[in-house]
Amino acid sequence: MTDKSYGGTTGEAPKTPQSTEPLVKVIAFIATLGGLLFGYDTGVIAGALLFMKHDLHLTSLTTGMVTSFLILGSAIGAIAAGRVADRFGRKKIILAMALIFILGTLGCALAPNVVMMITFRFILGLAVGGAAAIVPIYIAEIVPANRRWQFVTLQELMIVSGQLIAYTSNAAINEVWGGETTWRWMLGVACIPAVILWVGMLFLPDTPRWYAMHGRYSEARDVLERTRKSRMVERELGEIRKSMSSKSEKHARRQKTISVWMKRLVALGIGIAMLQQLSGVNTIMFYAPTMLQSTGLGTNASLLATIANGVISVIMTFVGIMLLSRFGRRPLLLTGQIGCTCTVLAIGLITWLMPETVNGHPDTVRSYMVLAGMLVFLCFQQAALSPVTWLLLSEMFPMRIRGMANGISVFAMQMTNFSIAFMFPILLEHVGLTFTFFAFAAIGVAGGIFAIFFAPETQGKTLEQIEKHFKKHLQDDPAPQSGS
Template sequence: MLHAICVKIRGIAVSEINNNNPASQPKSATQSVEPLVKVIAVVATLGGLLFGYDTGVIAGALLFMKHDLHLTPATTGMVTSFLILGSAFGAISAGRMADRLGRRKIILIMAVVFLTGSLGCAMAPNVELMITFRFILGLAVGGAAAIVPVYIAEIVPANRRWQFVTLQEMMIVSGQLIAYVSNATINEIWGGEETWRWMLGVACVPAVVLWVGMLFLPDTPRWYAMHGRFKEARDVLKRTRDSRYVEREFNNIRSAVKPKREKSAQRNRTISVWMKRLVALGIGIAMIQQLSGVNTIMFYAPTMLQAAGMGTNASLIATIANGVISVLMTFVGIMLLSRFGRRPLLLTGQIGCTCTLVAIGLVTLLMPETVNGDPNMIRCWLVLAGMLVFLSFQQAALSPVTWLLLSEIFPLSIRGRATGLSVFAMQITNFTIALLFPTMLDHFGLPACFLSFAAVGIAGGIFVILCAPETKGKSLEQLEKHFREELQPSARV
């Protein structure tokens, strides 16, 4: 049964998407992007920048914080992972509230939480408060991760959705790169035990900019329409669309929104079976992105490089390469998405990441740690090179497609909740890995860690082959119609 459902999901609308018949192509294929759309995307994705900075900055801060706060392997894992635990609950809470209060209001709230959490972490006097404020900061990280892609996907034209939603991934990796550069710079200029406080406090600046910017931006036309506010929906479309396309898209959105009476009755029932199947798919897609082990590299790269034999300064500087390659390969991923579908890139990314993990595992297993009593630098540089190749596949294919699919596949009536639930599953997976990794590294070593992630990656590749859908070239309303028709219980399986 599961295989049959996956086959249906995977094959969804492929015939129409790949059809060369002009009648089957989206009518907005040549629609240009209005300036306000670009402003909205840049401001909203500051949430992604903060996501990236706050997850990446801990990689360097841990090297100094562990002495000041007397961290053990267990508390190191907690300081790192409690942000992710908070992000899981932030995602699911923000997803539910976004359907009720609006995407814009939730992003405004998240900006305030970002500011509060960043200040709290920077001033934490002990490990208990550090863990507490990392959890609070995580609420904002998860909320931004769940809602910003939905906000952008609902407000940009269908033919440019891939480009602007993946801007969120670009901002995440840019935030991580800024964190790595900031860590190395602060250490070089003000090196000392308290430098980690400045590293963590820098995030206050983009949090303020995000809050101020969102004050002047509208909510999405689809959210307004879902709540019967059709005048505001049309007004937003007039500001974000070429005038030739406003009425056509407004009518499509309005026809996709259920009458208020039916919508009220639906709140009192469980969601449809076909929607549950899509939520299960979204959870699976979200989890395999984290099960690749990507955030062990983003969070613990300096720690792993130190374990491989590098010094503190060298490991901090080398980690900048991870950020640079992530940004560059995200640009590559955006270009690839304009030519290829979601499904081929997702599979390419999964296979590439898994093969690279096997290679790193074999290098750390077979090569000696020391040569004539000194660290084996060839082994160190091969581990770093393996990380860079891994991130190339991750950021050019796996990550951007994951975020894009999560913004596309869910129907309007549950989009916020379903995206939040998927990101919740993603971040719970991330939390578990981040919490256990220091202990795994301490007890089993680098080879066992990398080869374990590779084994899980094989299972993830099988999931992609069986279940990953292709959504390229369809509006959100067209995708909802196709999924409903194909996944209804009455459909032949």
Template sequence: MSREPYLTLNKASGPNSTTRTEPFVKVIAVVATLGGLLFGYDTGVISGALLFMGPELNLTPFTTGLVTSSLLFGAAFGALISGHFAAAAGRKKIILVLAIIFAIGALGTSMAPDVEWMIFFRLVLGVAVGGAAATVPVYIAEIAPANRRGQLVTLQELMIVSGQMLAYISNAGFNAAWGGETTWRWMLAVATLPAVLLFFGMMFMPDTPRWYAMKGRLAEARKVLERTRARQDVEWELTEIEETLAEEEQQRPRLRELRKPWLFKLFFIGMGIAVIQQLTGVNTIMYYAPTMLKAVGMDDSAALFATIANGAISVLMTFVGIWLLGKIGRRTMTMLGQFGCTACLVFIGAVTFFMPETINGEPDMLRSYMVLLGMLMFLSFQQGALSPVTWLLLSEIFPTRLRGIFMGGAVFAMWIANFLISLMFPVLLASVGLAGAFFIFALVGIAGAIFVIKCVPETRNRSLEQIEHYLHETLSRDAAPAHEALGRPLNKTS
């Protein structure tokens, strides 16, 4: 069977198409990424809600930690479950089910009568958060045209950080408007609205052409392509999808296929890409920023204001990340983000270690603002490079038939790493201090940089089918080390 559709990149259509993106594709991306908005809101809102729910739910330090981290634990299994069923049920149906779970979780946490029910509904909410993290990028990647896949998939990251910033603003707004102990219930309940919008919006969206083709429903696949592609691109892409699926073993996708060496290598690379994003310590800054800033001398109001600044810089830099993805390669962007984040971790560690804590008996405010500067620089590299390209690479590198289950496994690993780091950070802070904690993250960041150099592939300017053939061939070669094959720059043909 000819592989010309996969290997020739100087076409007028496909990855190098200059045709405009169909408006319906943008509508699909906006509706689907409401899942990302919910992801961000539900992970960010707890930082403010904890200030008010403690007395009513009789929270102890241990149960406070459980309330915070239970969502992350549930998210790990939500990613795994949704990935397992994505191939059978379809990407659209999974997102519809997740919208219902989002609504149940939001209402359940807002009405929880005690800490046990709060932890239970946070676990439920976590299932939806993890499922959205695993499913939405795959859905958009499979439905977006190749020449706009990068920007449209990273809209998910923009919605995540926007959701986190909205949570910080919502927390402050509800407190300013009403105050009192019941404020936290409104903070949590408001997430029901985007969950309802996500459900009804997805009712009118199609499933992806690749899922329809995988199920043998080629007429429906063509209809979706006709609504989401320029006319001259439809036949090219449908042929490419059909040929790739014809070459794959048409059986139910299972993790036991990892016995194939190239798939094992690819799954390992995907898990590594997912985990190194968390090992930078990004969520210690997102979840514990007020605690860290208070530890270096800021008062409560200054620390809370700085948290909003973190959210704002995250949103701003995600726009930069989306722009960069149209200009530079995925591999280059991953290296930029990883190296930049690691340098900022060293900077924060050095500031907290070498600068004096007090001057004339008063906290050294210059030290406090230098730490804040380090956090903002860190988030600039994280949200402007590393986070957007992480979600994009995970949505691109796995084969069509196995994409759902492999994505679920990789995001499961990401959430477990997030859960463990978030759970252990207060202990790390108490045992080695802020400087020690950031130096440890920096050492881990150096190991992550080595992984990026050796293992992360370049996928820009290729369709999903071209990426699949490219990785299959390079990872199956025994003669050349994997990082040499994966790290090669793209040529006109590969």
């Protein structure tokens, strides 16, 4: 299965431009607060670990557990939320995730020992994963097709903005309230956007496609009328009705089966999701201060230097959003994968070839060269690989299994993330920074080969056109097959 078979054309885009009603912008902003919390809760640990390790007496093992158990929780949260979102609705799941964000944040900030910290990081992870799986689907199903790329990638912008806020607040809190308990304030700040997310979602509708999937067409029409110009409502509602009324779709719903082509599409989604994490991005987002300290940089300098990671991530996500308007998903995915692989190889070479000390003192030039490598890596990651990954996962699955399939894909992504986050401090202690990054480079080469052969192109299609396109090119046997 190559790109020529299913990804080489963009298909027909709607000929009439679709305007975006103001409500769509409000919906996108409030929903993507889940992305902001995702970014903050994953990024804040980078600075908090520097203080927490003394207060909670962390070892390299428990450091990995504190960092990675949030990701383990997010994997479970993603697959659980994906399954129930198809039944109970996208809105209700996001509301539930907001409450879990609040509970997990307070639990982490007040944790008296490492066991409680790991427990509440896991609980917080349930919300992170649920938001990661459902928020992009919620936005993709509610915005016009010609603006989907823009609003879905807002999720990625909010994630990196959350990480930047985390890095900046870490440095500011340390400057103002520096001490062993500083990490509690760092973690607790996330309660504010979590409350705003919960209150805001109370006033928003569910998606027209979810309403249609459950036969509630009057409510689907109402949402379309509130989020589209009136001339577009009947056309889009007709497309949605047509996708739900085909014989194969009715048969599959009655038999509760998943077709062979759907299983293949889920497998493709899993591969794309894992590709993003295997680049090694979250070793940089979680452990940048730890890595810079290991090269000889001081604590304050490491915290301040990490802010640069957040700034570059935000700037390059804006760049990525602009690039998506001109280029397709596939070219950006390939560019990001190749760029990230070359950069982690370069970081490995820097730490291997440059001396650790000069005249008995740590070589700060080496430290800043490593930081420069991180920033170049993030240019490729945040301008290409990450936004395309989230966008593809939100739009490539058919409506009937969209929540479940995206949940499975994000589960695979976060389990990969968990494995890397858990093992990184152990690898850093036993084999060092150099060979750890060489390993990521080797994995990146394999990921690049996967992307060349399998990366799809979905630009210019409505969700219903994408479903029809994949069904045509991935289906051997048109009759649905039983499956889970």
